[in-house]
Amino acid sequence: MLRDDPLSRVLYVDLSRRSSRVENRPDLFEKALGGAGAAIQILEEECPEGTDPMAPENPIVLAVGPLVGLFPLASKTVAMFKSPHTGNLGESHAGGRSAVAIRMAGYGAVVIRGASASPVYLSIDESGASFRSASALWGLRSSYTAGDILRERESGAGHRAIMRIGRAGEKGVTYACVITETFRHFGRLGLGAVFGSKKLKGMVISGRRSLPVANRRSYREIYDAVFKAATDSPLMKKYHELGTTMNVRPLNRIGAFPSRNLLQAKFEQADAISGERMAEEYLGRRLACAHCPVACIHLAALRIPHPSEPYFYKTSMLGYDYEPIYALGSMIGGSDVPGMLLLMDEVEVQGMDAMSAGVILAWATEAFKQGLISTDETGGLALAWGDYPVYIEMVRRIVDQPNAFYRALGKGVDYAASVYGGEDFALAFGGNEMPGYHTGPAGYLTFLTGARHSHLDSAGYRVDQKGDAGNESMGPEAVAEALLTEERWRQVLSSLVVCFFARGVYTPDTVLQALRVAGFDMAGEDLNRLGTETLSRKYAFKTREGFDAANLRIPRRILETASPRGRLDEAFLRRAVACFMEKL
């Protein structure tokens, strides 16, 4: 690491004492680089065994890496905490301007401890953290408004990230998210609820410092190579044109697009919510994360008339992506695009994870149809596939929590099914609701074994889709090996905080060259060691907190609905999980 690089500065904020200080921690960054590698070590230091995720002792760690502010697509912030949703390791990544802002403010990581007695937000810059009252913001109906107010009250336009929670986070919905730059999220696993438990409404982080490089000429040369690779690659072009929704049609075609709570894996209305149709009829703007030329963020422009007053219209810009379209579209049997966008908007207003919300609504709909719940529980709402006005009302009630049923829905589908039944079709893995890939065994193995139970951990859905060369002939051991190799490498990328979409650009050679510019002289085996160690540390944390691979619940539904790889076999999945754990 270069001597005057501020990466090793860690800002420790204590919400209980309303104080902050900076500690220089080269020990964390020299070997682990930053991001996931540094964050898991900070979590080990800060999070005592058995910590209640909603207690002041649960730390929030936000970490970035050495390439941020130097190279394109190093644009993610890794958040680590103990998850109130799973009761175990919480790790969530977000882009927007968060990573660049933290780095430009002169920090490699921000650690938040304790809890405030009254609502606060933090204003962080090079001089540290300032505490601002958020009493007036607490309980605001919309997360958008909270963001608007922070934007107007704080300085640093163009050089800042504005993170905030909605009411879901304030009320402790265990899958509440933290929203940054309006359209990006620390989703999954409930960081928003942890913010809420600390009475932390938001954070504005700003800075615009310069960063040293080891060699100016090679900096420009390697930069140009990375930039060219990123802007020339066909995959990046697709992410720019249609965004992640480019996957709707192909996944539906092969029968991997979960619909109606995975009663089917092909959605007959998929075309109506495909990336192509969304772009033709609704695309209103595209956005990029800071220092990413790709601009995969897609906003729909939705013009809707006022319900009672003629000639009044509201035009909203609403973010959409593959996963929300799966979860709040096909998974709940919806193809009315304005209705779907309004539901996505309500989920955003309340500040909850879109995937978890959709899977929970899907379970509730099926449970209602089967008579496990009735209008007594729903408070008079009759649930039916694709009925958006009812779903929008349900999302509000999950946050308002008028009765025990909605309080249960606010704790996730595993919990709700444990109370009301319907475990066989409660689609969560390791406590986390499933993403939109019914591709085959490898996809589900990723949900089961990935350290975050996220499809991005080891991307098994890609292994499933590799066609004949894929896992047709792969036994459980070979699949486990492939996933483990991928997940280890992804620890390196998430320590560098390189966006996974750029994994084809950041090959090991390119990573080493870029690191050399940043003053890190490393070899390929150092990266491999970092990947292996980081994953081991995560698993050590998970095991300490009670994770047991042998007790993972596999909902029967995934075995009943055929995948593109045929009917899944539970014994195969169990064997592969066991292999994964052995090899770990």
Next chain:
Amino acid sequence: MAKRLSVIDIDRCVGCQSCMFACARRLGKGGLEDACIGVRSEGGMRRGFVVIVCRACPDPPCARVCPEDALIPRDGGGVKLKPDLCIGCGNCVRACPFGAIFWNRTEEKPLICVYCGYCAPYCPYDVIALEEREVSHAQG
């Protein structure tokens, strides 16, 4: 002929800030402190973006308020900074109605576009371009 950087199609700006990083990299540095171009949202990401850069005014107000004549008007518009003469008073920053004069806090000097065009090729969507214009028609 004089060159200036122009914002030719702001509607295509995605806010990636590649231009800002390029401007700093022109000097071989990482980060943003030395960037003479700025991209910010137009009141939130929903509304799109504003690119702020010196437009090379024919009669630059920044030069008029400099007490040390450190900003020399350039043929064809805009200014050239004589850093040795600059006392870091910041009058120029306040005089520019576009906010296109940035500030290097380490050196306490203004940062003004030098019309080199290094940033433009890094704009993936052709929002900005280096333009030539006739010195005698430098009113635009």
